[in-house]
Structure formats: structure tokens, C-alpha cells
Amino acid sequence: MLDRRDVVARLLRDRGETLVVTGLGSATYDVAAAGDDPRNFYLWGAMGGAALMGLGLAIAQPARPVLVVTGDGEQLMGLGGFATIALQAPANLTIVVLDNGLYGETGGQRSHTSGGTDLAAVARGCGIADASRITDMADVEALAAAIAGPSGGPRVAVVVVDTAEAPRVLPSRDGAVLRGRMQAALGLAA
Template sequence: MKRLDALRAIHDRLDGVAVVTIMGAVAAELQSLGHRPNFFYLQHAMGLASSLGLGIALARPDLAVVVLDGDGSVLMNLGGLTTLARYRPPNLTHVVFDNESLLSVGGFPTATSTGADLEGIARAAGVGRAVTVRDTAAFGAAFENALAADELSVVVAKADAEGPAGYVTDLHMLENRFEFQRWLASTRPRAQA
């Protein structure tokens, strides 16, 4: 499956959801489908997108939070999976695009290319709902189920090791960061505001 097709399949479904992506291809491809103020692209701090999503999910239990992660980033913060599982925010969906490659920095194979199983790792970390999907239709369905479930979910999406030609867009990191913060504030329940 092409990650771009997978993102296209869920793009409409991301309306009203706090979305945190990793750097590189995931960020550039999601932007190419149409940026929204509820999308935050963590362009560095590799590994921390899931931790950042956890922080949002815990601070805003009223809000659905989706993290669009990658195999290289997850492998860099495997301990973070155990933290996610420990607090298991029911409003958090953790998507991991697994292309078995550090695509954005030259395509070096990651350990998922030699057998590391991210769904299995997530389960063993204590995540109750984890699934691996290999085509766009299955991904769309798994994502829908994860959003509907009142439980922390991990969706590992096996994807081709292909990305866009470039990763820099005209949306500056700080513009994105403040816009996203304002969007989060605008959706805060009145009692919390």
C-alpha cells in the first residue's frame, strides 16, 4: 500500500481530530492532501510524536487524538509504547506506517525489515487493541474501528518505501505550532476554558 493512498482514505475522517505526525514523508504527504489547523507536524524530536500525542490525549480527554507515526520513530522510542499502554488513553489512536525503512534519510532498512513486529511489540507493551493491515481498504476499516473504539488502539500499516520528492513545505513549523495550539483552545469545552 502507498502511504499517500492510506492517508487519502482517512483524510476526511481527520476533521475535528487532533492529529500529530512525524517528520518527513508523513508530514509532507498529509499536507499535500490539504492542511488543516488541527494537523501538527513534529518535524524533529524523532520518536516523540507518540509522547506528544499522549500529552494531548491526557490533557484533553474530550478530544480524539491521532498520531501518525513511522517504524523508525517508534523504534527510537519503544519505551514510549509502554508508557502509552500504561495510561491507555481511550481517545488516542496510534497509527504506525511501517515501510521497514528510514526513508527520509536515505532508505536504510529498519529492524522491522528483519523481523521486528510492531503489532506484537505493542501488544507485549500492554496495548489491548493492536492490528496490522496491508492494503488501503483494510487500513481505512481498521482506522475507523480504532476511532470508534473507546480504547487506546495501535494500527500498524505496512506501506511501500516511497515518499514525495521533497519534505519542506511553505508552512513554517512555528506557524503550524501556534495555529494548532489555537485550534486546540477553540475546541476546549467551556468548563475547561
């Protein structure tokens, strides 16, 4: 299994103009640990909403790559979002699900993915053709290179990571601040 911090650090190392939306918990801590950036939008308390927030951003900013980094527990809460994303089909949206098979923010209970739910298969079943399961760093490297370029539609990558907990890196929790700095990074009036 892969180390989640290594995976996220690699995905963001050469991010270019990529906008990032995080799911709550460890995904947020991992992205912040890779380096806080005004183009990062951290969701707090919005379980199940990261992929759809990424969809909205991808539609609003079609010339910029949008990367959602979330966990399996958070994505399980928003399964229906895959169908909406498939219908809208933004070519600039990549959703990375860090799958450790646990609900990390609520005490480490086993999630449905540890019992057989395959989020990549769910995404494909909803109409997202580019949905894969990643278990090695070579595939993470290929994904990192692909994020900045458009695809034939949205992309979902379920990355199998270990269950180790890294120290928390806490970015701002102030939604108005996060929104304002993202708007400024995009050159939009606040």
C-alpha cells in the same frame, strides 16, 4: 503493499474533530499532502517523540480523537513510549505507523522492521491490546471509521506501505506558529 499517500488521505478524509500529530519525514509530508489543517501538529527533528506527543495531546483533550501518523524508523526510536501509553490508556489515541521497512530520512537504510521486528507485537507486549498489522485497504477503511470513536484503550495500527517516495509537501517548520494555530483551533489562549 499499500501506497502511503492513499492510506493517509483515506485516514484524514472524514477526520471530523481529529487532532493529528506527525512523526518527522514522510509522515509529515503525507499528512500535509492530504491537506494542511490548523489541527495538524508537525514534529520536526523530534525523532521518537510523535507517539508521546500524541499521548500528551490525548490526555489534555480527552473529548477529541487524536491520531499520530508516523513511520517505522521514528517509532523504533520511541519504543518505550508504548509502555507509557499503555499505562495511561487514553481511549481517544490512535497511533498509525507507516511501515516501509526503511529509515527514509537518512538514506533509505533497512530498518529493524525489515529484519523481523513486529511493532504491533511490541505494542501488545507493552500492554496495548488493540494493536494490529494492516496490509489491505479494507482494513484501512475500518481503521478510518474507528479513529473518531473511543476504544477500550489506545490503538496502534502498523500499516505496511511500499517504499516509493512521493514528492515532498512541506508544511510550516515554525514550532511557535504550529503551536499557536493548534491552540487557536482548540479555542485556547496563546
